[in-house]
Amino acid sequence: MARGTRVSGAGEGSLRYPFPAPPPRGRLLPVAPGVYWIRMPLPYALDHINLWALEDGPGWTLVDTGVRSATSLAVWDELFAHWPDRRPPTRVIVTHLHADHVGLAGWFAERHGCALWMSRLEYQGSRLTVAEAGAPSAEAAAFYHRAGWSPSAIAEQARGQVRYAAQFHPLPDHYRRLVEGDTFTIGEQRWRVIVGTGHSPEHVCLHCPELGLLVSGDQVLPRITSNLSTYPREPDADPLAGWYASLARLRREVPDDVLVLPSHNECFYGLHARLEQLRRSTDQALDALREALVQPRRVLDTFEALFARPIDPGNVTLLRMATGEAVSHLNHLLRRGEARCEVDGEGVAWFFREPACQMTSQ
Secondary structure, three states: OOOOOOOOOOOHHHOEOOOOOOOOOOOOEEEEOOEEEEEEEOOOOOOEEEEEEEEEOOEEEEEOOOOOOHHHHHHHHHHHHOOOOOOOEEEEEOOOOOHHHHOOHHHHHHHHOOEEEEOHHHHHHHHHHHHHOOOOOHHHHHHHHHOOOOHHHHHHHHHHHHHHHOOOOOOOOOOEEOOOOOEEEEOOEEEEEEEEOOOOOOEEEEEEOOOOEEEEEOOOOOOOOOOOOOOOOOOOOOHHHHHHHHHHHHHHHOOOOOEEEEOOOOOEEOHHHHHHHHHHHHHHHHHHHHHHOOOOEOHHHHHHHHHOOOOOOOOHHHHHHHHHHHHHHHHHHHHOOOOEEEEOOOOOEEEEOOOOOOOOOO
């Protein structure tokens, strides 16, 4: 979930977009020697994902795949009908565990015999997402009740998880693990893995110094901010700590002059400016939350401060993303000792900042 549709801080003018338009449906657009941009439609409010095809000797390496859906498969058919040559896809690298990135990775492994390369936590998390879909667990129900959700929203969230899991083709039982600092060859160029956290547990970015490219996945997006959610599986997590560390690592390890290939929006120049904008945006959200917590608030009561707009409680997908991000910000303040939490007699959590009138638990 994005906190805003436009960048903050240094402003939109500090980024440069070298391509006048994304590739049309079912076509590839070259962005560097041997590197092609694919735009795949998505069935979400954010209606697209960028995928990348890289020439790789006797075959092709694909980075991310789109969701498992009839539309995605139709677009892949269109793409293969206009493919630059008859070399097959031989490897799929997945940046992280969300369905728009990994959804068809298992299909490529099954249909085309592609090797699957992922980080361990993203591979395991993808399989766990599918395995856990179904009846709501008591822990998940308690997590959302604690945040202030209604029983009907909790029930709809469980149904939504089943629909979401259907967007994953089953992954193969084996994969090649990617870790921080790995280097390998794609075509004639060397690529290096930089692992980020915050948006997902072990997000893979790919840096090619020779081509001056950074495949940033969802770790760096030019016009929106990545969702930084906490989930029922790990309710006390602090994704913001990892997010801040990852922004600093990318600034330290990747030159500012790379062309950034993000998973959403457009390719851009201006990596370091965007990293600073993302850091400031997170700082500003925390400042707004500190102000809001002068009075005790439930998770649901923090949305206006964090997102500067109302969240429709009837849109459970949006409600889940907003809740996950709000809990992450609250957990960060709790870890820093800047906020406290008390649970009332109904099992709902109330957060407040010192000095404030403390609640009396009922």
